[in-house]
Amino acid sequence: MIVPQSTLRTFTQNIFLAMGCSVEHAHLAADVLIRSDMRGIDSHGVARLSGYVLLWDKKRINPTPNITIVHQTPTTATVDGDAGLGLVVAPFAMQIAIEKAEKYGSGWVSVRNSNHFGISGYHALMAVERDMIGFAMTNASPLVAPTFSNERMLGTNPMCYAFPAANYPPVVVDMATSAAANGKLEIAQRAGKSVPEGWIQDSDGNFTTDPHALKNGGSLLPLGSDREHGSHKGFGLSATVDILSAVLSGANYGPWVPPFVSFLDPPTDPVGLGIGHFLGAMRVDGFRPVDEFKTHMDNWVNRFKSAQKIDPNQGVIIPGEPEFEAEQERTITGIPLVDAVVKDLNELALRFGIEMLH
Template sequence: MEENVRYDPKALRVFMERVFLHFGIPENDARLATDVLAYSDEHGIDSHGIARLKTYYGLLRAGRINPKPRVKLIREKHAVVQVDGDNGLGLVVGPKCMDIAIEKAGNYGSGSVAVCHTNHFGAAGYYPLMAVKHDFIGMAMTNTSKGVAPFLGKERMLGTNPVAMAFPADKEPTVLMDFASSTVAYGKVEIARRAGKKIPEGWCLDANGDATTAPEKMINGGALLPLGSSREGSGHKGYCLAGMVDILSAVLSGANWGPFAIPFAIDTVGGGRQVGKGIGHFFSAWDVDGFREVGEFKQEMDQWVKTLRASIPLPGEAEVLIPGDPEWRSYRERTKSGIPLQGEVVADLKAIAQETGIAMPHRTS
């Protein structure tokens, strides 16, 4: 099977949008969902882009996601809001809720939205960048279906529960921090499995609770580890971070938390006990102008970036990176040379194309 064949970014966007339209998703929502997925592929986050289209497609085909959700404000008090996503695509519900947080920040200096009854929302980093466009600081997080063992445990109890923040700068690129609270995102284990490669030690446990470097042993009954992995690596810190994300995203919003979060994979049987609605997200935005003059802050951010970038790298390393550097570099490279897709992902797209009659996107290599 061919590996890492490159496809035109615009052609991939057209393909994804047509797939969403195929299920009756309104045009603006289809374009929005496409933009969230395309962001991942174009910025080098291969685990959260078009590789996930097969799962969204399966959920929509099975009627497990509402293609035309009516996002509803359930509770509101000044700058904070609780939202019900009406079981819509997280790729659609998420941006709409981030817009609410941004609007609140414009009115009150800050805004926070906790949303339940939603689904997987793609790469967390997409959302705080929406706030940066307004010279705001942005933050987004979400709980996900269980896949991570708690600190000193071996049973899947928490999701990878990512969190992202973005800070505007002046002449330097936006500082973007986007990471899972587990040692690694589940999608990277899937990428290694598709490529027939081993994974590094410290990422995962097998079904017996033993460390493993075999992706399939984690996938088949094992668990990811929290950030830090072990007692020696201070794995309790990742565990606490995952707990914070779970509570803000799900307990606060009324979504399913911890091991009760609904599964994202279409081939997962049932969802077991439910303690809320869907999964949850949490979004916040802060108006920099409420803290200090925006221009001064952005210039100071430039100095922050330059100072860290000028620090001495480890032996053998070319440079010290700034959070967001890998994403911006991938974007510059991939918008020119195309998006590399693994053979299994291409096969999934061909199956979708055959079933829907939508033409496959064209390749650049």
């Protein structure tokens, strides 16, 4: 099914309103999810809506949070999200980072007591809109085993860096630090397909292509898959995200992070509050004039796009380019939804008395 973004946006806002969110928060939360679908990151868009409702059902999401700054200096802050939607808490924190950057050149905000915040790129791009370099990362449900282990200790722990350009779209490096995001397993599950070898291991630590392996005690693998292919680097990146997002803020870290997935229960011995994020903004003109930087960003993109091709039909893909192209296309054509997602959304519509998708 292809759904116009305006229809899907209204539908999503109505679900958040039915959960008790304010109009402002419902609009913002819907915007984060719809932006994900518009950018072609279907695993983190409205396909996740039923997951947020499930957390709300379990009283793990506060629809009316009192988001507060609990510690700050001129350039840094720690925010307590009061168990609110990460889709709302993270933009609040990024706005603080941007305001600090406007005054002092850079701003850095750690967040505790939050929930899943959608795509990292949404938050990092908030800084780009102000001619700043944006940073956004979060820890997540422990589904990833560190190198040489079969115990789930870390989340997919995404990180994003976003850079403004002049005539080209922003360069956006938005990636999980695992071999694959859990959302890609969910897509494979809905489609009834296997996943590539190297994404996931079974409970004994052997590679498997079964997208349901997590439910049977398996674990995702770090970026690199195994030591011979650099999994220790993925583990190191994931550890960095976990420490900045949670050890620094007072959120739960490592295996204590409360899960987003429905088949796992929260740990009974938490070491912090909720999940954690880390967001940052740096003014480009703190280093050189903005126009000069953007001109050279365009030159950077031009040179990499003109790199010698191995396959004449496949050139270098600039980070963020596929998402930009998807957003342009879906602005015109609408957002494609697979049958399993439509079914989930219509079940929510029936529950909350909202018009179903047709």
